[in-house]
Amino acid sequence: MPPVPPLGMDAASLAEDFHHHYELTLGRDCRRPVYAYDLYQALALCLRDRLVERWKATLALSEAPDTRCAYYLSMEFLMGRALGNAALNLDLTETAAAVLRDHGLQLEALAEAEHDAGLGNGGLGRLAACFLDSCATLQLPVVGYGLRYEYGMFRQHIVDGEQVEEPDHWLRDGNPWELERPERARRVQFGGRCEFHRDARGRQHVRWIDSHDVLAIPYDTPVPGYRNTTVNTLRLWKAAATDEFDFNEFNAGRYSESVAAKNAAENITTVLYPNDASENGKELRLRQQYFLASASLQDVLARWRDNHGSDFSRFAELNCFQLNDTHPSCAVAELMRLLIDEHQLEWDQAWTITTGTMAYTNHTLLPEALERWPVELFKRLLPRLLDIIYEINARFLSQVAERWPGDAERLRRMSLIEEGDWPQVRMAYLAIVGSFSVNGVAALHSQLLQQGLFNDFYQLWPQRFNNKTNGVTQRRWLAGCNPALSGLITATIGAGWVRNLSQLQQLRAYGDDSEFQQRWHRVRQENKRRLAELVQAECAVTFDSAALFDVQVKRIHEYKRQLLNALHIVHLYDRIKRGAVDDWTPRCVLIGGKAAPGYFIAKRIIKFINNIAAVVNADAAVGDRLKVAFLPNYRVSTMETICAGTDLSAQISTAGKEASGTGNMKFMMNGAVTIGTLDGANVEILEEVGEDNFFLFGLTAAGVEAARQGYDPQALIAADADLSRVMQRLRDGEFDSGEAGIFDPLIAAITSPHDPWMVAADFRAFVDAQVCAAAAYRDRARWTRMSIMNSAASGRFSTDRTMEEYNRDIWRLRSMGDVDGL
Ligand SMILES: *Cc1c(COP(=O)(O)O)cnc(C)c1O
Numbered sequence: 001m002p003p004v005p006p007l008g009m010d011a012a013s014l015a016e017d018f019h020h021h022y023e024l025t026l027g028r029d030c031r032r033p034v035y036a037y038d039l040y041q042a043l044a045l046c047l048r049d050r051l052v053e054r055w056k057a058t059l060a061l062s063e064a065p066d067t068r069c070a071y072y073l074s075m076e077f078l079m080g081r082a083l084g085n086a087a088l089n090l091d092l093t094e095t096a097a098a099v100l101r102d103h104g105l106q107l108e109a110l111a112e113a114e115h116d117a118g119l120g121n122g123g124l125g126r127l128a129a130c131f132l133d134s135c136a137t138l139q140l141p142v143v144g145y146g147l148r149y150e151y152g153m154f155r156q157h158i159v160d161g162e163q164v165e166e167p168d169h170w171l172r173d174g175n176p177w178e179l180e181r182p183e184r185a186r187r188v189q190f191g192g193r194c195e196f197h198r199d200a201r202g203r204q205h206v207r208w209i210d211s212h213d214v215l216a217i218p219y220d221t222p223v224p225g226y227r228n229t230t231v232n233t234l235r236l237w238k239a240a241a242t243d244e245f246d247f248n249e250f251n252a253g254r255y256s257e258s259v260a261a262k263n264a265a266e267n268i269t270t271v272l273y274p275n276d277a278s279e280n281g282k283e284l285r286l287r288q289q290y291f292l293a294s295a296s297l298q299d300v301l302a303r304w305r306d307n308h309g310s311d312f313s314r315f316a317e318l319n320c321f322q323l324n325d326t327h328p329s330c331a332v333a334e335l336m337r338l339l340i341d342e343h344q345l346e347w348d349q350a351w352t353i354t355t356g357t358m359a360y361t362n363h364t365l366l367p368e369a370l371e372r373w374p375v376e377l378f379k380r381l382l383p384r385l386l387d388i389i390y391e392i393n394a395r396f397l398s399q400v401a402e403r404w405p406g407d408a409e410r411l412r413r414m415s416l417i418e419e420g421d422w423p424q425v426r427m428a429y430l431a432i433v434g435s436f437s438v439n440g441v442a443a444l445h446s447q448l449l450q451q452g453l454f455n456d457f458y459q460l461w462p463q464r465f466n467n468k469t470n471g472v473t474q475r476r477w478l479a480g481c482n483p484a485l486s487g488l489i490t491a492t493i494g495a496g497w498v499r500n501l502s503q504l505q506q507l508r509a510y511g512d513d514s515e516f517q518q519r520w521h522r523v524r525q526e527n528k529r530r531l532a533e534l535v536q537a538e539c540a541v542t543f544d545s546a547a548l549f550d551v552q553v554k555r556i557h558e559y560k561r562q563l564l565n566a567l568h569i570v571h572l573y574d575r576i577k578r579g580a581v582d583d584w585t586p587r588c589v590l591i592g593g594k595a596a597p598g599y600f601i602a603k604r605i606i607k608f609i610n611n612i613a614a615v616v617n618a619d620a621a622v623g624d625r626l627k628v629a630f631l632p633n634y635r636v637s638t639m640e641t642i643c644a645g646t647d648l649s650a651q652i653s654t655a656g657k658e659a660s661g662t663g664n665m666k667f668m669m670n671g672a673v674t675i676g677t678l679d680g681a682n683v684e685i686l687e688e689v690g691e692d693n694f695f696l697f698g699l700t701a702a703g704v705e706a707a708r709q710g711y712d713p714q715a716l717i718a719a720d721a722d723l724s725r726v727m728q729r730l731r732d733g734e735f736d737s738g739e740a741g742i743f744d745p746l747i748a749a750i751t752s753p754h755d756p757w758m759v760a761a762d763f764r765a766f767v768d769a770q771v772c773a774a775a776a777y778r779d780r781a782r783w784t785r786m787s788i789m790n791s792a793a794s795g796r797f798s799t800d801r802t803m804e805e806y807n808r809d810i811w812r813l814r815s816m817g818d819v820d821g822l
Helices: 011-025 035-063 081-090 093-102 107-112 121-138 245-250 255-269 282-308 330-342 346-356 375-381 383-401 410-413 425-432 443-451 455-460 472-481 483-493 503-512 514-539 562-577 600-618 636-644 662-671 682-689 701-708 713-719 721-731 743-749 760-778 781-792 801-810
Strands: 068-073 077-080 117-119 142-148 154-160 162-168 185-192 193-198 204-209 211-224 231-241 317-322 358-361 372-374 424-426 436-440 465-469 548-553 587-592 626-631 646-653 673-676
Touching: 011 035, 011 093, 011 255, 011 781, 035 068, 035 081, 035 093, 035 107, 035 211, 035 673, 068 121, 068 282, 077 121, 077 636, 081 211, 081 472, 093 107, 107 646, 107 682, 107 721, 117 636, 121 211, 121 231, 121 472, 121 483, 142 282, 162 600, 185 282, 185 760, 204 330, 204 383, 211 255, 211 282, 211 465, 231 282, 231 548, 255 282, 282 317, 282 330, 282 375, 282 562, 317 330, 317 346, 317 801, 330 346, 330 425, 346 358, 346 383, 346 646, 358 425, 372 375, 383 410, 383 425, 383 455, 410 455, 410 646, 424 425, 424 548, 424 673, 425 455, 436 443, 436 781, 436 801, 443 455, 443 465, 443 682, 465 721, 465 743, 472 483, 472 636, 472 662, 483 503, 483 514, 503 781, 514 587, 514 626, 514 636, 514 781, 548 636, 548 760, 562 587, 562 600, 562 626, 562 743, 562 760, 587 636, 600 743, 646 662, 662 682, 662 781, 673 682, 682 760, 713 721, 713 760, 721 743, 721 760, 760 781
Parallel strands: 068 142, 068 317, 142 231, 317 358, 358 436, 436 465, 548 587, 548 646, 587 626, 646 673
Antiparallel strands: 077 117, 117 154, 154 162, 185 211, 193 204, 211 231, 372 424
16 A cells, blocks of 8 residues: 555645544534534544654654663653644644634634543643653653553532542543554453472473453554654553453353453553552552553563564663652562563573663652552562562662671661561662662752662662753643743744743843833733633632732642641731731732542641632622632643733742642743742742742741751740731631531641641741732832743753753663654
8 A cells, every 4th residue: 555645734634634524534414513522523633643644654763673762651641631732733723723713613612622631640640741742842762651541530629618529531522632552452460379380401480370360452642742743652551351351251150240350350440549649558559550560561572572582682772661650660570570481581681671771750758658568468469579579679688788787777777678567568669779760850859869768779879869850841831821922932032942941041131121021911911811711710709810810729738738828818818807908919819729539638728728718708898909719620721721820829838848849830931920938849940030039938948857846836826926816717717617616627737746847837937928929019010020030040941851851861862853754
């Protein structure tokens, strides 16, 4: 068959294909009622066709036998919507909009019909999505491997101020972006037992038998680079029952049991665990993790066998696995198993390959988020893997004993197995021992890992540790979500920033240019109006775009300190009620985010914020001085509107607890000014933008640790008249909405000398910084200058820079370049 000629990129070709897909692929009738989702799908298919051409060309390059590839293993990919991004990267936004306009349709309305691909909790999953965009734009051969959850992140409703979760069946209407690849299905084993035997030459062989097997079916999604011919792959695995499993049960006359067993197998990829930065101790979660690791490694090894046969001598030279946190860290033991049991390598050779191909990224300093799995569970579910982990541990500990003779305490600390009544496998340690690179995600975070959490390992292998500060892709988070500001920037400094964000520095020259300031201000006002519309529609609260838009959106977690933000709102309310309103800056506070369904305090914080909003917004004495809204169902697509319309970005975690943060970067890029602590990437944001353009407050990471000794929040409250009045209003039940005592757990947390998050310790500094921010906002020229300076200084926070660093220090891939004729 001759190849199909390239598809046209002009309006006429697009219009013709649009009709074709609407009428034939989707089988819709133009004379019948029209549904937005069908129109969206028809356009998505037009774009997908054009991506598929480039995708095949990229595969020919990336799957060539001598191409070194990296694989990003992640339990989460928080992709959001794909349509706008595909159109942007293909340079078809204008053309598509024009074609639709001819049909009396609006591109924005069609784009709104797409369900977010919410296959992640928050920052970690969104980072994976931004990485894929940058890798495709830099033309690096990188494949994303993840799970195709039937249900993504739950939808959040607010009922009587409380979070109510609803399943997110995001695939119900079909997903035009994915292609099923049944011919590349893999078999993943669970349970059973190991059988050992020696061959004639005395080599031991292991057979994993009597296992319950599950099929892994890959679904591929194209990941387009920005205006190049690269389209990389995101491969997501769906679990399916094996045929013979059904058949055996069925023949034994147990039809119902056979269907139940089929369900159990397919359950593995039913639902995303909705816990952000905390432990998931459930068996199904370990099944998911192993399923991802095993299917992905088998996929890579199968392709290796096709190209190189049984010669693994160059495997580490041509392959690299990046583990997104410890979630996929079973991969260390699984690669050993596959190389030894399935491909007959010796232990030492397999270990050299494994430790030459694995790289691990840590995402958290919270000890409760460090995954450990009960040895008992491992033994039952993954018996062969546990054997291998024991062997890795024995060899590792003998290395430690050699370096530190007689240091039994150190051996106990560093062991991959935590001893005790219920021994556990320490997954982070398995990842460190099995990897050639261990990185944190911001300078402060990496430093704290080396000095704290992983210090023993840092002493043993200092050269293994490195930092890769996170970023976000400016294609989605500025060019795509903020066309008005992008247009102004491009009109001023050219379009080079879309590929090279450091070019935003050129905006500095315009910081004091009053004509440019006015244009900047007008664009931002328009974005604030769009955000106000969203708030009106979702919360029925009216935001006036003349007011300061003060925003904190992110997962609800104690360490992120939404509670500190809430106390500040109560303080503002208290000022209004006592008439202390001189030099008042009207302010609209927006808070949004999901709480893990089992996280009691986080859910109570949501209720608290909603109740404060109800009281403040209904109080005639407040008027336009203060508005408060809790935005339900915070997700990628809403963040696209939020970050473009925010003035003040609240990044107020307890110092030393937020690994990096990436929301902070999206806001900065779009011209918001940060009010923040010296935590995570805030440190580097401050470094770039300078103290004049950042409202810094609060204890440092070292200060937090020092202040823990003798921390006395009651004394702090007593010594601060503002905080005393705020706490009195809480104790008086002003926000209880008739449910007496409902916020006692929050009062108890704030007033406890053991409050790990030190909310009371930073209250004064936060309020003072907010006063500075409010004063700065009243001076429009000053604020606009700060806004411009923030955007101008955000160049370092592109994932293009992050990916270049991963590639330089860890992956060492060659850029693929463009393909002719496309
Ligand atoms: C960027 C982003 C996050 C991460 O936000 P942080 O403030 O860094 O915690 C979480 N969720 C969504 C939907 C995002 O877009």
